[in-house]
Amino acid sequence: MPWKKYIIQKKEGEESPISVESIERREEMLWISNERAKPDAFPPCIKGILSRTPEGRGRHRTAAILASFLGQAGYGRDEARRIWSGAACAEERIFEEWFSRMHCPKCRALQRKGRGYPDPGIADLDLCHPDELCPSFEGPVEYACHLMSEEDRERGSLTPIKTRYFVWILDWSSGKEGAIEISEKEKETLQALLEEKAAGRDMMLVYKKARVRGRLRPCFFLRHQEEPRRQILSDLM
Incomplete structure (x- = not known):
């Protein structure tokens, strides 16, 4: 998919201050033939x-x-x-x-x-x-199913199989815009942090990748301009 080129790649533990531009929901669709092959x-x-x-x-x-x-x-x-x-x-x-x-x-x-x-x-x-x-x-x-063109796909239908969330951000450390794929729990955690940030002063949102149960997952946390304040891994909530 074309949007994959916008996915931000980070090394484990590398931190970046970010601004969130939007959170986008996408439905992943599965093509299924109307006729049995x-x-x-x-x-x-x-x-x-x-x-x-x-x-x-x-x-x-x-x-x-x-x-x-x-x-x-x-x-x-x-x-x-x-x-x-x-x-x-x-x-x-x-x-x-x-x-x-x-x-x-x-x-x-x-x-x-x-x-x-x-x-x-x-x-x-x-x-x-x-x-x-x-x-x-x-x-x-x-x-x-002899699918050789988009017209051939009209012999089937699309059904949603998975909801995916993408956070579109500005990475202040690189000056680049891009997207981060997150789970629904991570989305809820991020939204809570954004609300907390809006209510506070001199707070920045920081993003990094950290291991949760052996897998690299997005991690967002708030930090004062001078020192760390709070960190949340949504998968541990």
């Missing part, structure tokens, strides 16, 4: 997943890929679960988390060597054997 139209990688031994290496990755593919390729939940159950050896939660809720990975992602679930790379599983049609399509869903 026929099995003989499936791409080689999906046929390979359906024909391989379910208990083999990478079974969680292939289970997720298959569930997401069936969800976008027009299959109803009951029929998709029947197909998935016969070809996957994984927890039912993977089907529920990926069917009609996640985008089926594109070929570029599938052709990477995977690092284990949920990384979708399957180059190490010897399932990607492109045929003469593969170069014409971005991914398995495009192949099976």
Whole structure:
């Protein structure tokens, strides 16, 4: 997506005073075919997943890929679960988390060597054997549903699957404008800090990335011009 080039990249622990220009809500949409793709139209990688031994290496990755593919390729939940159950050896939660809720990975992602679930790379599983049609399509869903133009996508519909929030800021340390993706909890924390800042004097809003439960997450806190005052990690609230 074009807006991704505006995402601000920060090193862990690097602090920057910022001004918030706006908080934007975006709905992530999933394209789903109105008609069920026929099995003989499936791409080689999906046929390979359906024909391989379910208990083999990478079974969680292939289970997720298959569930997401069936969800976008027009299959109803009951029929998709029947197909998935016969070809996957994984927890039912993977089907529920990926069917009609996640985008089926594109070929570029599938052709990477995977690092284990949920990384979708399957180059190490010897399932990607492109045929003469593969170069014409971005991914398995495009192949099976023969999506070659935006007009072709009119044969399906869009459904919202995830709400995402972006904070558009001015980074005073670099003079650059950009966006930071945040969770709903982080949005609520930031809004509370902005209200506190508006009620106080000589306060600045500071942004950095910090580890929360092992993952780098946005961290916002208020600081007096001279000394630190308060820091909040929304995920710890």
